[in-house]
Amino acid sequence: MVGLKGKGKVLVYSLATLLLLVAFRVQAAERDFSLLTECTHVVVGEENEWEFDVRVQNRGKRDEEVLLSVKAPEGWKAGLFKKWEGYQVKAIKLGVEEGNNTMLLSLKITPPKNFELGKDYTFTITGRTKDGKLVRTLDFTLTVKKGEVTTRKSRTIELVTEFPSLKEPAGENFEFVIEVKNEGEKARIFDLLAKIPYGWGAYCTPRWQEDKRISALKVDGKSSEWVRLVLVPPPMVSKGEYKATFEVQSGKERASIDLKAIVIGTYKLMLGSEAEVLGTGETRNIKAIAGQEKHYTLYVWNEGTAPISDLNFYSNKPKDWEVSFEPKKIPTLKPTTLKTPNFQKVDVIIKPKAKAIPGDYLVTITAIGKEDKGSMELRVTVGKPMIWGWIGIAIVVAVVVALLGVFMKLGRR
Secondary structure, three states, X not given: OHHHHHHHHHHHHHHHHHHHHHHHHHHHHHOOEEEEOOOOEEXXXXXXXXXXXXXEEEOOOOOEEEEEEEXXXXXXXXXXXXXXXXXXXXEEEEOOOOOOOEEEEEEEEEOOOOOOOOXXXXXXXXXXXXXXXXEEEEEEEEEEOOOOOOOOOOXXXXXXXXXXXXXXXXXXXXXXXXXXXXXXXXXXXXXXXXXXXXXXXXXXXXXXXXXXXXXXXXXXXXXXXXXXXXXXXXXOOOOXXXXXXXXXXXXXXXXXXXXXXXXXXXXXXXXXXXXXXXXXXXXXXXXXXXXXXXXXXXXXXXXXXOOEEEEEEEEEOOOOOEEEEEOOEEEEEOEOOOOOOOOEEEEEEEEOOOXXXXXXXXXXXXXXXXXXXXXXXXXXXXXXXXXXXXXXXXXXXXXXXXXXXXXXXXXXX
């Protein structure tokens, strides 16, 4: 009996251990995620930045929040960025349903100024669930060799655009219309991708439906479709040339086209009073005398990033008034900055008509250049000339003298 009891205990312990193992495996199956990339070791040519696709996929049966980080060799910069949007990603939330359980990110790598060509540089991508119970890593190796590394172009996909280079002032979006040609026999769905400058954003729309954003495009066999790629520069983008690459991918085949966005600068013409610029002096409310010239100092400046040319001055004034400017024209108005302030003084000569009734009048001053224009209003309070005051005093004195003469004559009588 004792022997049977001992065997029973052993059996119970064995069953408990087995149940624990099963529960552990079930729990493990409930939660899982992966880090994937198509190539784990690539050889590239010299560039200022490289970009590679990394996919994070939830393989479990519950939603997961994954914290992401990238360890780079000393002196190198690397991070994971959101496709199209251009911002860096530190954590993502993945669902379990198909379409919500995966996210495609960009691994962007920037080299230091001096690095060894031909050497293998390894970058470690780490994903960790928020509770720290699941950790996955992915090693990506980059080798940079002098000269260009050519790739085989797809024979069945072609990208064509009429305008691969566009010029826009800072603050404006760049819109490229691209034809996607499917030379294959069957219809295919193409994933739309873009490599864009750091800090920029991007999105795609159908050519004739600008309010709809898409990430994939279906093209019938031996046919073409058009897509609009919109590049969005950051708010404080500097003047210059920025390169981007648009790509389409179907299965293992892909094609790309190089694009260029040329930022030509912004123009912002400003007009102000002496008090607004220097903190002292006249404001936009001034006084003038009927029939006399009033000299008013106007300041103009450019808060944009590119020069404004051929600046001319105009006025909207009351009838029979005279308004002139010195100088009459400014050939070029360069941007003003904290380091190089560039405020231009303009002498505005305002002459109310001689018979102007005392009171307040509005004079609008407008400056118009080739690239921008600006205006401001002056409230002019008109008074009578001093001579009329003296004439008034003389009349009063004459009346008083006359009255005194009358009283004196009456007194004698």
